[in-house]
Amino acid sequence: MSLLEIRNLHATIENHEILKGLSLTVNAGEVHSIMGPNGSGKSTLAQVLARRENYVVTEGEVLLDGKDLLAMKPEDAACEGIFMAFQYPIEIAGISNVYFLRAALNAIRKYHGKKELDAMDFIPFYKEKMKLLEVDESFMTRSVNEGFSGGEKKRNEILQMALLEPKLAILDETDSGLDIDAMRIVANGVNAMRSPDRAIIVITHYQRLLDYIVPDFVHVLIDGRIVKSGGKELALTLEEQGYVGVEAEASVTAVAV
Amino acid sequence: MERTNVSTAIQQLPSYLEAFLQLQQSPVHRQEPWFRGMREDAFASFCQLGFPTVHDENWRFTNVAPIAQTTFHLPEIPEDERDAVTEGDVAPYRLEDLAAQLVFVNGRYAPGLSRLPVAHKGLQVSSLAEAMLKERDKVEPHLACYADSSKEAFTALNTAFFEDGAFVFLPRGLALHEPIYLLYLNTGGATPQIANPRNLIVAGENSQATILEDYVSLGAGVSFSNVVTEVVAGEQAVLHHYRIERESTDVFHVSTLCIEQGRSSTVNSHSVLTGGVLVRNNIQPLLAGEGGNCLINGLFIGNGRQHLDNYMKVEHRSAHCASHQFYNGILDGESHGVFHGRILVCKGAQQTDSKQTNRNLLLSDTAQMDTKPQLEIFADDVKCTHGATIGQIDEEALFYLRSRGLDEAAAKGLLLFAFASECLERMNPGPIRNYLAKIIMRALPQAKQSEAGL
Numbered sequence: 001m002s003l004l005e006i007r008n009l010h011a012t013i014e015n016h017e018i019l020k021g022l023s024l025t026v027n028a029g030e031v032h033s034i035m036g037p038n039g040s041g042k043s044t045l046a047q048v049l050a051r052r053e054n055y056v057v058t059e060g061e062v063l064l065d066g067k068d069l070l071a072m073k074p075e076d077a078a079c080e081g082i083f084m085a086f087q088y089p090i091e092i093a094g095i096s097n098v099y100f101l102r103a104a105l106n107a108i109r110k111y112h113g114k115k116e117l118d119a120m121d122f123i124p125f126y127k128e129k130m131k132l133l134e135v136d137e138s139f140m141t142r143s144v145n146e147g148f149s150g151g152e153k154k155r156n157e158i159l160q161m162a163l164l165e166p167k168l169a170i171l172d173e174t175d176s177g178l179d180i181d182a183m184r185i186v187a188n189g190v191n192a193m194r195s196p197d198r199a200i201i202v203i204t205h206y207q208r209l210l211d212y213i214v215p216d217f218v219h220v221l222i223d224g225r226i227v228k229s230g231g232k233e234l235a236l237t238l239e240e241q242g243y244v245g246v247e248a249e250a251s252v253t254a255v256a257v
Numbered sequence: 258m259e260r261t262n263v264s265t266a267i268q269q270l271p272s273y274l275e276a277f278l279q280l281q282q283s284p285v286h287r288q289e290p291w292f293r294g295m296r297e298d299a300f301a302s303f304c305q306l307g308f309p310t311v312h313d314e315n316w317r318f319t320n321v322a323p324i325a326q327t328t329f330h331l332p333e334i335p336e337d338e339r340d341a342v343t344e345g346d347v348a349p350y351r352l353e354d355l356a357a358q359l360v361f362v363n364g365r366y367a368p369g370l371s372r373l374p375v376a377h378k379g380l381q382v383s384s385l386a387e388a389m390l391k392e393r394d395k396v397e398p399h400l401a402c403y404a405d406s407s408k409e410a411f412t413a414l415n416t417a418f419f420e421d422g423a424f425v426f427l428p429r430g431l432a433l434h435e436p437i438y439l440l441y442l443n444t445g446g447a448t449p450q451i452a453n454p455r456n457l458i459v460a461g462e463n464s465q466a467t468i469l470e471d472y473v474s475l476g477a478g479v480s481f482s483n484v485v486t487e488v489v490a491g492e493q494a495v496l497h498h499y500r501i502e503r504e505s506t507d508v509f510h511v512s513t514l515c516i517e518q519g520r521s522s523t524v525n526s527h528s529v530l531t532g533g534v535l536v537r538n539n540i541q542p543l544l545a546g547e548g549g550n551c552l553i554n555g556l557f558i559g560n561g562r563q564h565l566d567n568y569m570k571v572e573h574r575s576a577h578c579a580s581h582q583f584y585n586g587i588l589d590g591e592s593h594g595v596f597h598g599r600i601l602v603c604k605g606a607q608q609t610d611s612k613q614t615n616r617n618l619l620l621s622d623t624a625q626m627d628t629k630p631q632l633e634i635f636a637d638d639v640k641c642t643h644g645a646t647i648g649q650i651d652e653e654a655l656f657y658l659r660s661r662g663l664d665e666a667a668a669k670g671l672l673l674f675a676f677a678s679e680c681l682e683r684m685n686p687g688p689i690r691n692y693l694a695k696i697i698m699r700a701l702p703q704a705k706q707s708e709a710g711l
Binding site: 053073077078089100104107160 | 667
């Protein structure tokens with residue numbers, strides 16, 4: 001059984017259809033990259049998988065480990081192993097990172113019938129992950145993302161992912177706004193998470209991040225559908241030729257069909 | 258026309274008059290002849306002013322008719338010993354490491370329950386009535402000098418009728434580390450009572466202290482707490498003043514904090530309102546000397562049919578002063594919150610730095626909030642900003658927390674707690690802040706799950 005099975009997914013926001021029959025299969029241990037021009041539906045896909053309620057699924061199904069993901073609330077999806085790294089992480093004043101993350105981890109542990117961690121157990125674990133993402137320990141007590149630079153916010157997303165150990169991580173344009181050093185740190189964090197029982201979907205507009213996080217598969221998303229799939233070399237082709245060529249090819253295919 | 262207003266505004270005037278005449282005969286008042294004239298003047302202004310109505314700009318959002326229409330009695334001394342407040346009743350309000358704790362029951366000093374400070378180079382924390390009698394030279398230059406009875410009916414009522422309250426005197430140069438806790442217990446009762454606690458805090462030059470006023474109910478019943486606190490901060494003095502209103506929801510509570518700040522003094526006022534049915538919280542600092550600094554920080558949490566009105570009047574009279582107001586409101590049920598922030602910058606108060614922020618969260622469709630900034634600026638080189646928001650819990654933040662595994666209730670609780678924490682974070686870390694955090698958590702049952710994180 002695949003970890004994630006998306007079949008003919010149609011999703012709308014405010015009665016505007018964004019996803020128009022998207023299908024994708026992701027197995028544990030794989031890294032998939034979804035590339036595409038702005039407005040093609042990349043972020044919508046991420047939001048639907050994270051169960052954002054503003055998006056309405058009108059057709060199709062999504063199975064996570066055989067379970068109906070579309071029937072889950074965001075917190076249930078998180079507890080079942082979905083993690084989305086936000087393109088624009090939210091600032092929450094008044095809640096420290098350490099408090100928030102322990103609460104989140106304990107919510108997930110509780111869901112699985114595991115013992116909750118107290119601060120004594122949690123903090124060493126947190127510190128270890130902070131080292132991996134090369135963040136200062138002062139991160140712990142700072143409010144969630146408040147006053148963070150763009151790079152700090154993205155590192156904080158990956159840090160959360162490292163702590164929560166999801167089955168399926170979706171990185172929504174994690175590279176946007178990152179300089180080359182920050183990108184390297186973020187990519188190291190993500191690569192450290194690669195494992196045979198975890199899958200990662202890297203959503204990006206540009207190929208550069210994929211030099212650091214090398215995907216097993218690359219998919220091109222245009223106008224709400226995956227129009228082309230291939231190996232990591234597809235990303236390089238896209239970088240050179242742009243999406244125009246693929247778009248033309250896709251419309252030809254569509255006509256032919 | 259005005260006459261009609263007055264008569265409708267004080268429907269219970271005969272009972273106030275009777276009470277005042279009785280009071281004039283009482284031993285309490287005969288002991289302080291020097292203050293008698295002040296009381297008579299105050300009572301005369303009270304009669305003349307009448308209770309404010311919603312036609313009064315400063316009371317536009319708050320109708321005090323329920324106070325004006327009720328006949329209140331001055332508290333009597335309980336005849337039955339069993340009615341007396343015991344050490345057990347006060348136990349939940351004891352804190353370790355205090356400089357002193359004064360306890361008042363229905364506005365009357367309870368010496369048996371109070372803990373006086375250890376002798377400390379001129380520090381005085383005592384009953385005001387006692388100080389008026391024994392330390393007239395310390396009290397007379399200040400009492401009723403900062404709170405204006407000629408314009409404010411509730412202040413006039415307090416001045417005419419107050420029986421007791423706290424007197425805190427910090428001598429020059431004394432930096433007190435431990436807080437002073439002033440506890441006001443309201444026993445409620447079958448007939449509506451009025452208590453008029455009157456406090457005077459005199460902080461000498463270069464002195465420092467932390468003072469907590471806490472208003473608590475021990476029993477149910479309609480009553481009226483009409484508080485006036487006068488604070489005078491001498492040159493370079495630093496005062497942290499905390500006020501908690503957590504009486505039961507059948508209590509009317511009007512409190513007026515008048516502060517006069519000397520040169521380079523700092524006063525931080527923190528208010529937390531969770532109780533009372535009709536509450537008016539007046540905070541009125543006057544920055545009289547150059548370089549004064551004041552922080553006016555507050556949080557009000559309303560539910561049911563509570564009405565919580567916060568009225569600020571910050572007067573910048575000298576140059577180089579700063580005043581920063583931050584008030585957060587959380588309103589649920591059919592509660593109604595008010596924030597009216599006046600900033601008055603007098604001619605000559607150049608280089609004023611004044612800021613006002615009022616943020617409100619409405620948790621129900623029936624909760625209501627009125628917010629009104631009022632800036633009156635007569636100097637030309639000043640920085641004054643104000644901003645107010647009224648909104649619901651941020652959906653984006655809610656989704657963010659839920660996407661990490663927290664269920665909706667826990668996520669909402671965490672966001673509420675975070676919103677309330679903004680107020681806590683402006684307080685100095687320490688036992689008083691922790692104490693307030695617990696009180697806030699109790700007032701926010703939705704945030705209960707977050708308590709472990711404190």
